[in-house]
Amino acid sequence: LRAQILATAALQPRHPGRDSPIAGAVLTNGDVDAVAGLLTLRESWPLAIYATPRVLDVLAANSIFNVLSADHVARRPIALGARVDLATKTGEPLGLSVEAFSVPGKVALYLEDAGIEQHLAQRSEDTIGLMISAVGTAKRFFYVPGCAALDDDLARRLRDAPLLFFDGTLWRDDEMIRAGLGVKTGRRMGHLSVSEPAGSIAALAPLGIKRKLFIHINNTNPMLCLDSPERRAVERAGWEVARDGLELSL
Amino acid sequence: LRAQILATAALQPRHPGRDSPIAGAVLTNGDVDAVAGLLTLRESWPLAIYATPRVLDVLAANSIFNVLSADHVARRPIALGARVDLATKTGEPLGLSVEAFSVPGKVALYLEDAGIEQHLAQRSEDTIGLMISAVGTAKRFFYVPGCAALDDDLARRLRDAPLLFFDGTLWRDDEMIRAGLGVKTGRRMGHLSVSEPAGSIAALAPLGIKRKLFIHINNTNPMLCLDSPERRAVERAGWEVARDGLELSL
Numbered sequence: 001l002r003a004q005i006l007a008t009a010a011l012q013p014r015h016p017g018r019d020s021p022i023a024g025a026v027l028t029n030g031d032v033d034a035v036a037g038l039l040t041l042r043e044s045w046p047l048a049i050y051a052t053p054r055v056l057d058v059l060a061a062n063s064i065f066n067v068l069s070a071d072h073v074a075r076r077p078i079a080l081g082a083r084v085d086l087a088t089k090t091g092e093p094l095g096l097s098v099e100a101f102s103v104p105g106k107v108a109l110y111l112e113d114a115g116i117e118q119h120l121a122q123r124s125e126d127t128i129g130l131m132i133s134a135v136g137t138a139k140r141f142f143y144v145p146g147c148a149a150l151d152d153d154l155a156r157r158l159r160d161a162p163l164l165f166f167d168g169t170l171w172r173d174d175e176m177i178r179a180g181l182g183v184k185t186g187r188r189m190g191h192l193s194v195s196e197p198a199g200s201i202a203a204l205a206p207l208g209i210k211r212k213l214f215i216h217i218n219n220t221n222p223m224l225c226l227d228s229p230e231r232r233a234v235e236r237a238g239w240e241v242a243r244d245g246l247e248l249s250l
Numbered sequence: 251l252r253a254q255i256l257a258t259a260a261l262q263p264r265h266p267g268r269d270s271p272i273a274g275a276v277l278t279n280g281d282v283d284a285v286a287g288l289l290t291l292r293e294s295w296p297l298a299i300y301a302t303p304r305v306l307d308v309l310a311a312n313s314i315f316n317v318l319s320a321d322h323v324a325r326r327p328i329a330l331g332a333r334v335d336l337a338t339k340t341g342e343p344l345g346l347s348v349e350a351f352s353v354p355g356k357v358a359l360y361l362e363d364a365g366i367e368q369h370l371a372q373r374s375e376d377t378i379g380l381m382i383s384a385v386g387t388a389k390r391f392f393y394v395p396g397c398a399a400l401d402d403d404l405a406r407r408l409r410d411a412p413l414l415f416f417d418g419t420l421w422r423d424d425e426m427i428r429a430g431l432g433v434k435t436g437r438r439m440g441h442l443s444v445s446e447p448a449g450s451i452a453a454l455a456p457l458g459i460k461r462k463l464f465i466h467i468n469n470t471n472p473m474l475c476l477d478s479p480e481r482r483a484v485e486r487a488g489w490e491v492a493r494d495g496l497e498l499s500l
Contacts, residue, residue: 018429018431018469018470032289032314032317035314036286036289036290036314039282039286039289040286044431044432061313062312062313062314063311063312063360063361064282064285064286064312064314064360065360066359066360066361067282067359067360109316109317110313110314110315110316110317111313111316179268181268181294182294219268220268
């Protein structure tokens, strides 16, 4: 089982003429950073989009996603807790399965209403994590790009995982405010911060996870800088910071 | 008056920390290639978006554009035929004015309905061209990234222009169909093709335009290839093919 983190530009066509190496996408939430990329995929190219019914409803209610026409794009619901074998638009197996699980989070920013403060760090179909497996093997890894809190259910699920990609948005909860770049805490944005006393490094430490990588990292997070004390602290804690082009094998 | 054609990645911040050299955008239509980029601009950065009331209505009706919050982003209507001095979100003049004019076109792909075939190559606020001027000078150029036909009104407007950027989507009207990459003609997609007998090279030839560049070029258009006979034909006809990084001065 190999995982690649790629900038889209690094994906080369396999054939001359039009081609795309992208067979589909599994959406982990409905926010712009998870769904707007759908608008830049090759038009009229067969794709399979997997998401929870909730996120599929968000797409269906938004006319701009009509560019993903039903002639070319299959939209497939994934139920929480059920393993789904991924397949291309035409049903060809991709050799991967996903199991989705809800994680503490919130509704997409653009769908927030006045009551949002009362609906933070809640579990719903709005924000999910994925267990991704190679079909027919025991090989698996976890992909959790947005997570507002580590609760008992999530801890149980991640225990002894061989590999985890996890939300590394902010170093500390008030980072955007301190930098004068925003008015929201990480908690308000739906993200557990890396370095807080109850943050992701501390909360995930006792779970025996073999390899841990931060992804979804905001450009204010000092651990992005190779020579920062924060980067050294992350590495000393047994984490890695993912980068474009990284390849992993299990 | 300098015009730059830049990949967004080529725009460097002027200050350390967060910055964006983008003060705003003038939208020439509501299609994905004209509006989806708004979703990738710096969040919480002051921007001024100019568009026709019709295209502003399309944005307003679509929840995903709520990420351009009114706190940070001004949405400003431009009336057809009136010169508008562009300004930043906070009203600082940008030294540029635009005058918008409707060009033959169609509604955005994702808003098409069953009656679309009866509404091709029509003028409306859905598709506009721009005359862009340096305030206080006679320097100006025209920007027409999508155009389904050259009618008398548009010909009159473009006559003797010093510089024109024009829709170069397809080389020939049935190019997508011949290549097996789509089922639509250029006409159906709202684009006058480059090489047809009544195409853009032929139609614009008598207008005395000083410098003409094709933009908005589909990746099936053979004139993109530097060594193609089509590229040589374009250049012999007095046109240039625009490229990222091109800089022009008037």
